[in-house]
Amino acid sequence: xxxxxxxxxxxxxxxxxxxxxxxxxxxxxxxxxxxxxxxxxxxxxxxxxxxxxxxxxxxxxxxxxxxxxxxxxxxxxxxxxxxxxxxxxxxxxxxxxxxxxxxxxxxxxxxxxxxx
Amino acid sequence: xxxxxxxxxxxxxxxxxxxxxxxxxxxxxxxxxxxxxxxxxxxxxxxxxxxxxxxxxxxxxxxxxxxxxxxxxxxxxxxxxxxxxxxxxxxxxxxxxxxxxxxxxxxxxxxxxxxxxxxxxxxxxxxxxxxxxxxxxxxxxxxxxxxxxxxxxxxxxxxxxxxxxxxxxxxxxxxxxxxxxxxxxxxx
Numbered sequence: 400x401x402x403x404x405x406x407x408x409x410x411x412x413x414x415x416x417x418x419x420x421x422x423x424x425x426x427x428x429x430x431x432x433x434x435x436x437x438x439x440x441x442x443x444x445x446x447x448x449x450x451x452x453x454x455x456x457x458x459x460x461x462x463x464x465x466x467x468x469x470x471x472x473x474x475x476x477x478x479x480x481x482x483x484x485x486x487x488x489x490x491x492x493x494x495x496x497x498x499x500x501x502x503x504x505x506x507x508x509x510x511x512x513x514x515x
Numbered sequence: 516x517x518x519x520x521x522x523x524x525x526x527x528x529x530x531x532x533x534x535x536x537x538x539x540x541x542x543x544x545x546x547x548x549x550x551x552x553x554x555x556x557x558x559x560x561x562x563x564x565x566x567x568x569x570x571x572x573x574x575x576x577x578x579x580x581x582x583x584x585x586x587x588x589x590x591x592x593x594x595x596x597x598x599x600x601x602x603x604x605x606x607x608x609x610x611x612x613x614x615x616x617x618x619x620x621x622x623x624x625x626x627x628x629x630x631x632x633x634x635x636x637x638x639x640x641x642x643x644x645x646x647x648x649x650x651x652x653x654x655x656x657x658x659x660x661x662x663x664x665x666x667x668x669x670x671x672x673x674x675x676x677x678x679x680x681x682x683x684x685x686x687x688x689x690x691x692x693x694x695x696x697x698x699x700x701x702x703x
Binding site for chain 2: 426434467487
């Protein structure tokens, strides 16, 4: 049970670090998974990240591989849930209140900057 | 914005989830929804895209939520997110199960080795593509090197690095300076 909690906490933290896209958290994920918790070797991490790149869906689903290694099927669900769930709820909350942000100058400016 | 049924939404985002292999998925969603199928205009797409970059969490899941919500409210957001995630999750879990059942055989190891090399090349392309856009900002190169040093060799906490370096970068690019760069005839 406690390994599931550590797993959830680790990927929850990574999820909220992923500002501007998932690729930015790969180094921190490597640090957590390989150096701090020792769940995978550096080699295994690269291999699994590679696999998650060539399979459908976001590469951050690599969390499923780590979760499966720690606690089987349930572990995979917990890791993917922690990676995508809470940030999705936050995003949905903001999307529902979207009307209040629409038209603000900073939103328009950021949008033009990113998608030319 | 066109009226889209939940069934259409499910089919479209499932297809996006399955076919989005590799990077640049947000650009792919833009191409499919705005240019190919005209489900919404560029102006309707942009704000959701901006917010999904700014908010924590992977961009593609945030973007799917924004788009799903704008088409069909909360059910649309939930369906878009699940449609993008479920096919990939099933594949990953299936592969993980297979890997653990069979153990590692030399042929799998060789296959993975080749793929690891390909992905390193792929990431270099992504970095180059992102760099072209991002390095134009004020003080971008020193900031980039500072982050590299902090997270790489110095192994500092990524959260601390993001807060400090991100704050510095925002301050360097604060709106006051941008406003002065509006070209003549531009709408400020």
